[in-house]
Amino acid sequence: xxxxxxxxxxxxxxxxxxxxxxxxxxxxxxxxxxxxxxxxxxxxxxxxxxxxxxxxxxxxxxxxxxxxxxxxxxxxxxxxxxxxxxxxxxxxxxxxxxxxxxxxxxxxxxxxxxxxxxxxxxxxxxxxxxxxxxxxxxxxxxxxxxxxxxxxxxxxxxxxxxxxxxxxxxxxxxxxxxxxxxxxxxxxxxxxxxxxxxxxxxxxxxxxxxxxxxxxxxxxxxxxxxxxxxxxxxxxxxxxxxxxxxxxxxxxxxxxxxxxxxxxx
Numbered sequence: 604x605x606x607x608x609x610x611x612x613x614x615x616x617x618x619x620x621x622x623x624x625x626x627x628x629x630x631x632x633x634x635x636x637x638x639x640x641x642x643x644x645x646x647x648x649x650x651x652x653x654x655x656x657x658x659x660x661x662x663x664x665x666x667x668x669x670x671x672x673x674x675x676x677x678x679x680x681x682x683x684x685x686x687x688x689x690x691x692x693x694x695x696x697x698x699x700x701x702x703x704x705x706x707x708x709x710x711x712x713x714x715x716x717x718x719x720x721x722x723x724x725x726x727x728x729x730x731x732x733x734x735x736x737x738x739x740x741x742x743x744x745x746x747x748x749x750x751x752x753x754x755x756x757x758x759x760x761x762x763x764x765x766x767x768x769x770x771x772x773x774x775x776x777x778x779x780x781x782x783x784x785x786x787x788x789x790x791x792x793x794x795x796x797x798x799x800x801x802x803x804x805x806x807x808x809x810x811x812x813x814x815x816x817x818x819x820x821x822x823x824x825x826x827x828x829x830x831x832x833x834x835x836x837x838x839x840x841x842x843x844x845x846x847x848x849x850x851x852x853x854x855x856x857x858x859x860x861x862x863x864x865x866x867x868x
Contacts, residue, residue, distance in 0.1 A: 606759035608780040610669025648732035669714035742803035744787035795840040804862035
């Protein structure tokens with residue numbers, strides 16, 4: 604594949620606690636970091652996830668993703684030809700994945716990297732491995748899902764999956780991880796806090812859903828600090844929206860409130 608979905612980032616004041624949650628429940632491995640005071644990098648053997656401390660003006664939650672591409676110059680040329688309003692910017696060298704940041708036509712910011720970039724470090728250079736629980740998908744909500752899906756096909760060569768004719772979502776994959784582009788509608792949030800367009804949720808595949816639920820119960824019993832964040836009445840509305848995702852079977856949240864959809868392989 605020309606592009607791979609290889610990076611995710613969560614912004615949180617509880618970055619150390621969150622890393623423990625994903626390590627304990629999903630088996631993700633924490634990378635040894637030269638900057639333990641500023642972020643935690645964890646991985647599932649394919650995709651790396653940085654949990655970054657929240658700073659002034661930066662919203663918490665699931666914030667951005669990253670693509671590893673074969674040739675950044677080819678990406679740049681395609682953008683100049685077809686999407687001249689989309690720009691690229693070089694990032695500081697202390698980012699373990701983000702050699703370049705860019706955005707899509709709807710304003711979602713994401714990172715670009717390629718194998719030869721010298722800034723790559725931590726989980727992004729430690730090689731791939733296989734584990735029973737891993738990230739399977741994430742969701743973007745868009746005002747025009749079809750146009751956004753076209754952008755990722757044309758520039759990054761992500762492959763669009765077949766879907767039922769009445770499914771309004773678009774499913775783009777690198778062969779391992781799926782980016783789901785779903786419509787955003789203000790009416791979806793009736794009765795709850797209205798959320799602007801942003802990355803919607805994380806999806807995981809697990810070896811057995813019943814075993815996963817038992818592990819979750821045991822984890823909460825051993826360490827209540829790692830409990831999924833309760834949602835109240837508005838949270839129930841949010842979980843019902845989450846349950847509409849065709850790739851999930853069990854809906855929950857991490858201790859910081861990031862929505863998670865879990866399904867058996």
